[in-house]
Amino acid sequence: MKEQLTSLWQRLFGDSVRAFGVVSLIFLGSLAIAPAKNFFSEWRHYQRGYLKMVRNRSDANTLQRHFHGGIQQIWLPELGVVDRCTSCHVGLKESSLTDVPVQPYRTHPVIPHKLDQFGCTMCHRGQGAATTVSEAHSSTLAWEQPILPAKYIESSCGECHRAPLPGTPQLNQGRSLLSREGCVHCHTVKLSDGSVMKATDDPPSLSHIADKTTREWIFAWLKDPQAYATTSTMPNFKLSDDDARDISAFLIANSTPVPGDTATLSAKASPDPAAGTSLYGESFCASCHAVQNAAGNMVGGDVGPELTRVGSKVKPEWLQAWLRNPRAYDPGTAMPHYRFNDSQVATLSGFLSTKTDSDLLANVHLADATPEQVAHGKRLVADYGCASCHEIAGIKKPENFAPELSRIGSKPVTQLVFLPGMQHTLPDYIATKIKQPRSFGQGLKMPQYTFTPAQIDSLTTSLLSLNERSNTLPPSLEVAATPESDYQPAGKAGKLMTDLACFSCHRINGHGGDMAPDLTWEGSSVQRAWLVDFLKNPGTLRPALIRRMPRFNLTDGEVNELTDYIMTVYQSPAVDRDSMPLSGYSQGQVELGRQLFYGKYACQGCHIVDSKTDKGYIGPTLTQVGSRLTAAWIYQWMKNPQALRPGTTEPNRAMGDEDAQALTAFLISQKGGAKKEVAKK
């Protein structure tokens, strides 16, 4: 053995010439490794494949001319992008290659950004500088971030774009769920402008809950909120019977009465179902509240709580006090103060009390609570962070109750726990955590939600957009969202508008809901007499709408207060009310307007002027528009509707002065037959 080795050594390095030759050979060989590796590299393989594919195409010449061999790179220092992806993805910019079924040769789909100015990894993640498929697409020891699965791609838009984009429905939905489902009550999400994401749900205060409901209901609710209301956003904490018993005991013991709420029933609840149904309908309760019908479908809006089983929940005296004035119990409620009279309160409360579910509380039997149970209940309430969402007298809202999520999209995989069978990636971790939060270990507190698979994908998308880059973006790259304004109308009218909860449906100066028209410029738009009439007795302008303005039983004084305020304050600088008269147009002009209406612009497609002939159904009915709108508003609207109401579906016809004037004359002449009682001072 030893001899053989020695002889081998002799043969190779026996004399200096030999040794020199051998060493040179080894050296030469090692020099050849790099070019060989280069020659057989993946990107060359793909480039050769591309040229081969292109050769047989009719546009081969153009494609070959565009082709540059070698490593390609998009380098954007200010974005930190060094992307060599185009070394293999050769056809991205070739608009003719849309018929190639797969990457790396297919055209990149149309997006609002240029590849040269943006690179690839900004959106797709992965390792841009890598030149092999596995290194570029997957996580390696040196590179954590693999390529982002297509279903979460919108998260990358969200790194810079803070406002909803028309092309990113999933990201938009995810962000709105974070607020609407109350995730951000417990999890802090800091935004780049230093503010925190705010919850838009409005969990009720529990400080006076004994006024409203019974301990039995609380117990059943805690055990399974969706059994009471399938649309409930309250998650299931999977409490044991004992824990639910003790929490309900604590909440009842901790509750203090609200003056006025425990007042004895002033009117007997009326059991007249027909009157109840019709008052419920007239008051447009269904605009905000849903009720499950016999077929199992949810009918109604989701601004307020579902009422399918409300009779099994609320105490009759509380319900009456609430209907009389909800703001007495909850000053911040989105529910309007309807000013129902006694008999209306009796009718409605009687109607709602019949909405019960005998199964709900059938098996709930609770013995009187012991002080130990109450104390244990209080501990549980603190433990589960109930006060993160609900106001509870004597319990402080916990701070940082759950992990902050401001950078969750960059969380290293090594810090995550995975369940058996899961893919070891951050998106999978986030999605599974949302889907079954408690499965990651014992004693975890995050409750179980009832999200659909699509909602989980949306939430995951929005969480992935909260990452290192979104937090450290230079302000010049950020596309900020217009923050929700906290506009409040002033004075007596302002108080009245708060009382009527106008902002639950209407938007004014960037604040409020989107169920009903934006009123920012209502004073320029409508005539005073019409507004007075409408507030007293709101009709609908759009026959196709199922959500309508309810009647609030306002006094004359209140109507005047509101009208004066709207007419003076909500004025658009773009509309000079005196520029166009309300009458005095020539018959010729009116006739020209009529021709334009039915001919050139075919407005009858969407609007009704003559209810005998016109059928258009999706725009406001215009039979009485001459008594409703100001001429100046109509005129400006003809010229550019989006300038007055951004986002309106009315197409902008960019009308010339003459057409706009004639149409204004025609529309102002539509006063709609005999007017009923418009006797105003």
Place this chain on the structure above:
Amino acid sequence: MTHVQSTIHVGTGAFARPAEQSSAAVPRSMRYGFLLAAAILLSTSCSHQHTTSSEPKPTAFGAAIVESSGGKQVGQTGGLLPQPVVVQVNDAQGTAVAGALVEFSAAPDVVFDPANALTDSSGQVTTNVPLGGMAGRYQLVASTSDKSHKKVELKIEEIALGYQQTLGRRLNDQYCERCHNPESTVERVSNYDNLEVKPHPFTDGDTLNKISDADLTAIISHGGPALNKSALMPAWGNTLSKSDIQALISYIRAISDPPSRNAGPVYAKN
């Protein structure tokens, strides 16, 4: 009355103090400790392996497989289809068969949840489907075996929209759908029946495939008269930008049935 209440308050308050403190400190640190331990354990012990979901054993066999719902849907690339796909296994007489094994397959990046299952008591299997990452048409295959172990297949087609087409769909929802889609819902009443000249639904490939991109751009920008059609089709050129109109056209091309030439490839199992 007030007296009773105030004592309850003092009582709960007194109980609460230590409880709050302990709850703030102990379980949290315990939880993190647990997480850390679990993280270390798991990250060292498990590798990237997937547990292959074991196939259930069929208890019955059908003769045919039919679509109950969920075909011809329009989703987004990589995204879940809005509705699950539901298929039904029937026997030779057309009666539903419970307990038959249904397997789903498609292009490699389409994932079914679940990918296989036994039919329920009404003979059906429901699966959630995220489409692949490329815009275009996807062919899904649902299969079951009959008594003689022959495969019976059902092909279902779905559409995945890319970014531009998704934007087009949004614009269509806002501006066009009310007139062009005859289907009415309570939430969105259709205006189709009210129009003297009927527009075509955008899925109507037989009509729309014959109109060139340039003509589509013209009629959308300048209204019906641009193509000698009714003025009931308004001009949108002052409301929508050029790229908006391109997005609309790209959407119209993507959803047309039969497919347009520009609809992109069909992704199927290979």
